[in-house]
Amino acid sequence: MGYVKTAMLMAAMTALFMGVGYLIGGSGGALIALVVAGAMNVISWWNSDKMVLRMNGAQYLAPGDRYGLNDMVGQLADRAGLPHPAVYLMDQPQPNAFATGRNPQNAAVAVTSGLLRNLSREEVAGVVAHELAHIRNRDTAIMTVTATFAGAISMLANFALFFGGSRERAGLLGTIALMILAPLAATLVQMAISRSREYEADRIGAEICGNPEWLASALEGLQRTVPRIDNMAAERNPATAHMFIINPLHGGKMDNLFATHPATENRVAALRAMDGGARPAASAVSPQRPRPASPRSGPWG
Template identity: 55%
Template sequence: MNFLKTAMLLAALTALLMVLGYMFGGAGGAMIALVVAAGMNFFTYWNADKIVLRMHHAREVDAATAPDFYGLVAQLARNAGLPMPKVYIVDTQAPNAFATGRDPEHAAVAATTGLLQMLSRDEVAAVMAHELGHVRNRDTLVMTMVATIAGAVSMIANFGLFFGGNRGNGGAAAGILAVLIAPFAAMIVQMAISRTREYGADRAGAEICGNPAALASALAKISGAAQRIPNPVTERNPAAAQLYIVPVGLSELFSTHPKTEKRIAALQAMQGSASSVRASRPSALDPLRRGRR
């Protein structure tokens, strides 16, 4: 089912590109848009992690350069039954985290320095467990591909408006219509799946770290700070906002994530339900704490 939803999402975004191509270049424009979309899908599939990490100027860390953070992710990956992902830190005060990669064997997780400084160790563990939940649920590929293609929809719409006016009043009207509708249509298609995936990653993250309350607390802290502290990446590329555990720079109507309050309420319900959380599992931090005694 997850594969089918992913295929439908990418097909819808590709169709949007073809419609824009047809509006600005007729049948030939539609074919060019199809070729561009196919090329983007293929390139992004093999380079999803590199695209996102380069966008954020992320630096890779290991057990020598960031022993606590790396060891924490390693323990969480074992809890989740996942291969060890690559671990990155993004040097920015904007508190957030994300995961990327085409599959669990080629995954990477990243946290900002702002997030690591703001949250407690339990909260950091819960956030990274959420990101590993995305990896385990195989969300990371489509999240990156959607960010790339949705960005292309907006780019082509603006390109068509600039050049479409030369085809007379009809071309100018079509260009204006495309600029107004296409980006919103891309967001609507995108958020149709993204919102359900965030709930799934929250649930998986709570199970992996064994502490839904810590994830709820982290979401509350990140949500408040993320709106106050500028994020240079989303300022350059708004489509990147959907990659984060808490998105920034998007109105509620077009947000790819559910309301933070609803996510917190769902996690609080998990905390109170012994059947939803593996109560017998020790905290993901326990092995690290024992090692530091």
């Protein structure tokens, strides 16, 4: 079902891409946009994960890393019944994370250095489990493809400012509306995808890591810390914001309709309402070092 939804999204994005091309250059513009969109569909399916990782400055973290992060991801992936995803580290002070990949066999989990510095090992496990839930639910394909297309549509729509569009079809007012509405349409798709799936990823992530409180505590810590620290890579590539566990952008307070993520307090409340009787023993994640006294200082070296 995830592949069907992804195909439908790619078809809708292609149609929107062609509409922008038509308003900019008429039939010729629509044809060029179709060719470009076709190439983008192929590139997005096979390489969008690498593109998103590169946009956010993620560096591959080999097994046996000094943080023990690969070991943790491997343990949690085994619990989730998933192949071990590649692990990436983003040199960003803002604590955050995302998952990407077209399927579980070609997936990656990326975390920031700030996440390792600000959260305990158990809280990081909760965050990683949330991202593995996205992989198991096959959310990552549609989220990654959307990020690639949304960025491209925004860029194409902005061309209207320079080329003016086809005056007899759109006119100056239509061109200005196009510049606003085309990126907005792509953004609304991002919002719908993220908002509808985060609660489910939280629930399944809590089951994977074995303790809903780990993820609930992590979300509370992220909500306190993320707004105070800029993520410049995400600010340069806002089309990827919906992929992160917490919105990395600092756009100020907006109406809930325009939020890329559900309210954190609602997510925390849902996690804490889960049945605690389902929690397994602490072996869900085997700590390689003692848990620190402070929950905000993770043992990550």
